[in-house]
Amino acid sequence: MVGGTMTKAYFKAIMREIWRSKARFFSILLIIFLGVAFYTGIRATGPDMLQAADAYFAKQKLATNSVQSTLGLTKSDTAVLKRHRSQVTYQAVKYLDVNQLNNNRVVRVAELPSKQQLNQLRVVKGRLPQKADEIVLDMQAQRLQPSLKLGSTYRIVSSKSLNQKFHRRTFKVVGFVNSPRYVENVSRGVTTVGKGTLDYLAYVRPKTLTLKVATRLDVRFKNLAHVTPYSAKYKRLNKQNTAQLKHWLKPQAKRRQQSLQRQARAQLQPLSQQVTALKAQVPATTPALVKLEAQLKAATVKVNAIQKPTYLYTDRSDNPGYTEYHENTQRVVALSTVFPLFFIAIAALICLTTMTRMVEELRLQMGTLKALGYSNTAVGSEFMIYGGLAALIGTGLGVLFGVNFFPQFIAQAYGSMYNLPAISVQYLWTDILVALVIALVCTLGTALVVLRVDLRSLPTQLLQPKAPKAGQTLLLERWQHLWRRLSFNHKITLRNLFRYKQRLLMTVLGIAGCMAMMITGFGLKDSIGDISSKQFNELWHYDAIVTRSGNETKAEQRTISQPKLYRRSLSLKSSQVTVKKVGVAEQTVTLGVPQNPKRLTKFVVLRHRQTHAAYHLTTTGAIIDEKLAKLYDVKVGDMLPIKVTGQTTKHVKVAAIAENYVNHFIYMSPAYYQQVFGKQPIYNANLVQFTKTNEKQENAYANTLLKQTGILNVTLMSTEKKTNFKMFDSMNLVVLIFVISAGALALVVLYNLTNINVSERIRELSTIKVLGFYDGEVTMYIFRENLILTGLGIILGCFLGKWLHAYILQTAETNALMFSPGIHLMSYVYSALLTVAFSLIVMAMMHWKLKRVNMLDALKSVD
Template identity: 40%
Template structure:
């Protein structure tokens, strides 16, 4: 029989257990009533700093596809000219060796080895030096708080491609010229190649213009058209360099115009105030005008086809007729002003491109946990960000929830930094104000800061290439016409007149190259900027007049510098040796 003490202890323990069970039951009930936790998983692409870097990298990659190709083309042109001239200069030596019984293969070996060494050493040195310096320099311009450690990688595949291109330029040009020369007889090779005969040119048929030219001008224009190959190569070389420079200036203009065009031509409001009750107006002396609107971040995807998603800002103004005072909706097809209707939504141009959408297309828009099916009623111009505009009535048609504005769009009297901060502090003190943002001044995340700086590198390299092209082609021109220039010096031409004799042709070719270069630069610029469009950015295709001027002025300065160097070379021509060289 248990004692009275044991019975009391058992009852006390049972009571404690029962009380604990009741507490656990109440806690479980309270836990069930509590809202369920929502867990979000974000990868590093959700980090603004990483995304900025990736967007800028993609834009620079688009530029890197075009610029090296043009650099390589100009380099191949110059290399071909240099190697060809070297072999042409040794025609007598080649003819003498042929006459002495040397085989064509043995004679060719000297130039083949020279071409191979030049191609291999130049390609490897330039490739390795470029990959060790330029990427690190560009990375330092793009680096941010998230990416600060540079890890260099030598892209051997690209170096091999450059090596192959270099060998094609050097070895290919040598092979072509050797095949042409070695077909001739040794006696023909040992004789100086006869100069090209002069011909009547098109300008001679324009009598009013031709008759007003002096003798020196007529000779210069005849020489230009007599050496057509050299003329074409010079124009192409100068046009390529001018085009590269103009494309570089155009890229800088497009990048710099992105934010001003977005917030001057498209969006005319400066601030957005998020409110718990958007029907309530906010007050501040700096506010010029305001209008209520539903501003929400939504996820848009096509109803069929590609599964690509885009984060879009939905703007539904409470008074649609007032929207044009805050946002300019301009049709991409007609260029006319678009108006919101109850028949569909208006989306921005880059969003339409990404979603493969056009007028009449259906899109899926996810707002929170709700999925909306919307019809595209128009596409409007926009440069930064994805936007979707609709009327309150259309929102009520496609959504199960009732339209309710969330924000006010603000137009400010003063946009200075101090005034914006003062306005923000004042608004945040007012009841119902949850947040104040200024989109224009929060747009540093558009991924264009480093791109503008990198473009300056390409402009400088293009300018340097232009100098090399002009110097090389002018040297070839003088070496090919040494007997001609010596002859006119013997006939009594002064040094300045001999220089003008050559420089006059260079001026005409430079001007022609600049004009053609502008056309090439515009095509390059449009192609690069279309390829460089990443994320929600659509670059304006603008090239300002200083770009044309600077590309022309730099090319003209290089031509002038080469002309000065040429003048001193022409002053020291040994006339007797030049005239007796073929005897």
């Protein structure tokens, strides 16, 4: 290839060099593979999960909106939507929530429309019902009642009044299904029946229920058919659609009221006629006439008092699990923004060291080629082909592995929480191209940086070996008292460390980077795991929330406090308020006003997160949670705007900011509430503490309470805790991926740097072996240096890991969730032990390699 043309022989020489230094070539390839696999795989996970949800919602025709009314929905309501069928598809649904007395479950029994136009069920086992005596159950039913199987008999046994609303109550189970309305496995939403939350759903044929009106209208706007769910465009169009739906159905409330009044008056007609006829026959003071007139008057008052029904509008975000699924994908997206770049930065660092060593090793060959007349391009092309091949093969394999493994693994980790179908693999070409460019920069770019000096050198300079790095006096040597006490081997180790400063820096940074990623992985596990334990064990000391229709009556108080499970309760005003600010998504906040503020500390701990200093309610301001303060950038003394439905915005002064991890709250004293709202609070809820926790007894307690007039809902904290823990368990699997990947990178980094160190100093090592050092002593000569560098890397990695962990938490947090920012001491210990373990594995490999090296060949002169 004289003058710059590539010959077959020269190409063979390159291939021979790759084969000769296959360990180095493979280590570069492996580093690129790990970096690219991690980058493309994690980057693809969020979009893959969203794509799976998008395809599922589209295939099952998930409704975009739903409408309910306090008096049910009639054919008049569906007629309104029929007029707009160019814009919407709709479906009327009849269902009934029943408290199953035979299996202590709260079940929603819904009639399947003869043609499922919306919210089509996905059959997991069996088939859909075809006969009147057949039923299909939600998959959650089998999880809660394992005895339920295909062919089982299913009986509905509830209160007498509810039983009468069924034409039949005994069915044969013919299938198990999932509904697109409930992508989350555990939660099935709330109800006013039983314990207040639904356990599962059952679907039957039409005309099973005696209901005359529909319970819900499902609507699907056609303008959202090809819009990606969760996107900004979807949210904007959905807001317009909801307003449109409200506008269409607004006159219906008045019409329904008038229709019900007409029906009621028609029923009064016979009584009215009877009064008129009697008036013509008897005097006005006749007792029978007076009694009939009083009945007519009372009935007429009732007819005139018939209120307009309230129409309730909901959208997909109100479906259990729908928004949470998106939040979880966003967490993965947030992690994919920082972690892989950190990974690739370490890969680039190691490639630079490796390519530097390769150029130094082949100085003699470069000098020979230049002396023979080869151009700089021809001489440098060997390194470019070497690095380019490693980059291309590493990228190709990394993309194939990363895109196919990481999204599948992470999606499976979430599989225990959601009942969505398996994800489809997507190749995101922008990310793949970015990964390839980074891989080529890591190899070719670093090769060019290293070559620029040697290619300018004269052949005579290159044909002479580089003089070994000169030793230098260390500052430590001036500390004579200590230096004299060090052994000969320890002195050599310290001198060698500072003699090769680039290697020292690269090793320390490489190990620190891997250590930081492992600490972040373990730290994320701590932060996620601590949420449930801190929130439910340290901050909340109540076991149930009882919601009532107004102030507590004596009958309600007796019902709440009678069961053996009851320990104590706190009466408070509880309502939902919203907080809104430009640039921040609107947040729903629970406003709590305890009737007796001094007793609140027995149920809720309000404290400073770091100092644990206790906060108490005052008459001058409210206590809000830390995440809410962070979102709206408010500090103690600032004003926070809050809005109660149907009222003007009020401004609340922040008296203290308390530790909290799940959802948002604002606590006020009754006096401050009156100051802000200008009225006395209505204490419509109770926080209840139990003497012990037992699922069966808690459910029985909830059932007892819900039979009492005036009690609307009972939320059991054990159910809330179970749901939260399930979510956090799946996140732990995701964290495991980061720890394993960081560990794999640490192993490759240590192997690569140690291998370079040994190759660079093979003559030195051969000399000491010829002088009589044993194999173990030769290995220790290198190992001592490695151990010190690993120790320094671990120390730096601790600081770097703490910073990276804090950054990831800030990025991965959702609006309604705050991670616990602390990292447990054991997480640092585990990360350090793993790093040391990898260092020992590498040294074992090097010991075996050093034993096999021919020391006499290594000592031959290169002059």
